[in-house]
Amino acid sequence: MSATKKQEAWTVANAKAHLSEVIERAQSEPQMITRNGTPSVVIVSVEEWNRKTERKGSLATFLLSSPLAGTELADARLLDEPRDLAL
Template sequence: MVVAEIAEALDVRTWQLQEAKDQLSEVIETAQVRGPQMITRHGRPRAVLLSAEEYLAMTSDRPDFKEWLLGGPKANLALPESAFKATGEAKVEK
């Protein structure tokens, strides 16, 4: 998919890097009013500028990585006693 098709599908305006540098205030204002703005370099997407409000909405209310890992399903790794009988292994004493 080429940049124009991506931008059209997402209803995002594209800015060439130099144009975005020269008109940064306008790029920011447009991001606040219309949504994310795509910045290209040599015709390829390089960055997307979001309003602070959109960024905060995307990143808030997320657990940190440790909380996310610990919040997953718990596995019972203990084998039932029947598993030892089936394999002929001795019962492990606790």
């Protein structure tokens, strides 16, 4: 039995027996494989994997490109002295 549009996931045994088909279908949409009835892994195309894991830059780059970069933020900190506590 192979995965069809109605069947949402492959069992491990089915995926092993039809690996070429699993790979072929993963080119167009993610393929879920279950183990003991529980979702275990999803197989996706390399293009999808690269798109999802592509690094968009560092946090510093993100913050520097913010519309607020270069603006002065008001820092309203209290300059009170610490309290004396009787211990």
